[in-house]
Amino acid sequence: MIQFVPIASIPPAEIEHLLDLAFGSDRRGRTAYKLREGTDPIAALSLAAVEEGVLVGLVLCWPVQLAEADGRLTPLILVGPVAVRPERQRDGIGRELMLRMLEAADAAASDPMTLIGDASYYERFFGFSAQHTQGWALPGPVERHRLLARLRPGQVLPERGALGPRPDVGLDAAVGS
Ligand SMILES: CC(C)(COP(=O)(O)OP(=O)(O)OC[C@H]1O[C@@H](n2cnc3c(N)ncnc32)[C@H](O)[C@@H]1OP(=O)(O)O)[C@@H](O)C(=O)NCCC(=O)NCCS
Numbered sequence: 001m002i003q004f005v006p007i008a009s010i011p012p013a014e015i016e017h018l019l020d021l022a023f024g025s026d027r028r029g030r031t032a033y034k035l036r037e038g039t040d041p042i043a044a045l046s047l048a049a050v051e052e053g054v055l056v057g058l059v060l061c062w063p064v065q066l067a068e069a070d071g072r073l074t075p076l077i078l079v080g081p082v083a084v085r086p087e088r089q090r091d092g093i094g095r096e097l098m099l100r101m102l103e104a105a106d107a108a109a110s111d112p113m114t115l116i117g118d119a120s121y122y123e124r125f126f127g128f129s130a131q132h133t134q135g136w137a138l139p140g141p142v143e144r145h146r147l148l149a150r151l152r153p154g155q156v157l158p159e160r161g162a163l164g165p166r167p168d169v170g171l172d173a174a175v176g177s
Pocket residue numbers: 022023080081082083084085088089090091092093094095096116117118120121
């Protein structure tokens with residue numbers, strides 16, 4: 001039986017171990033890490049899946065923003081990493097983590113979301129799309145078709161801007177701002 005709990009209840013070393021298993025230990029140089037530098041996970045949207053006391057999956061969310069040339073800032077939520085322990089992959093844990101996170105975000109009328117990941121997973125199951133992101137600048141290399149966003153009805157995003165960390169944000173302020 002799998003329990004879904006706040007990530008804050010998991011020791012950091014266990015989180016790091018799972019991320020090493022899912023992504024390899026060279027993951028830290030990735031552009032996604034630069035996007036969230038200096039921020040903390042959004043507590044209400046960062047979840048762990050625990051099975052018989054073992055961390056088997058997680059999703060983390062972070063406050064980021066898109067800065068336009070005229071200085072306007074649009075708050076967004078960066079989703080990821082999403083990771084499932086290799087021997088437990090393809091058994092619905094990733095989907096359940098994402099759906100629980102999205103349900104909490106939608107209930108809180110959260111900011112739009114962005115992530116770097118496979119459209120064949122995140123578009124197919126969760127409604128993310130590369131359509132809105134093609135004019136965005138990032139602090140490192142990214143494959144354009146893997147830069148995705150998800151808007152709730154009525155939300156719009158600037159076509160151009162620089163995506164980066166949104167520091168100094170109260171953790172849960174990021175959910176509903
Ligand atoms: C990607 C990941 C989070 C998915 O979680 P999961 O629990 O293994 O997947 P689920 O059981 O929820 O979903 C399974 C479905 O998604 C598909 N799927 C899984 N990973 C996929 C991927 N990377 N690309 C496309 N489809 C994928 C499966 O084919 C399956 O589809 P089906 O139901 O039609 O057979 C997990 O496999 C993982 O941690 N992978 C390594 C790390 C990673 O790449 N993370 C994502 C980038 S942030």
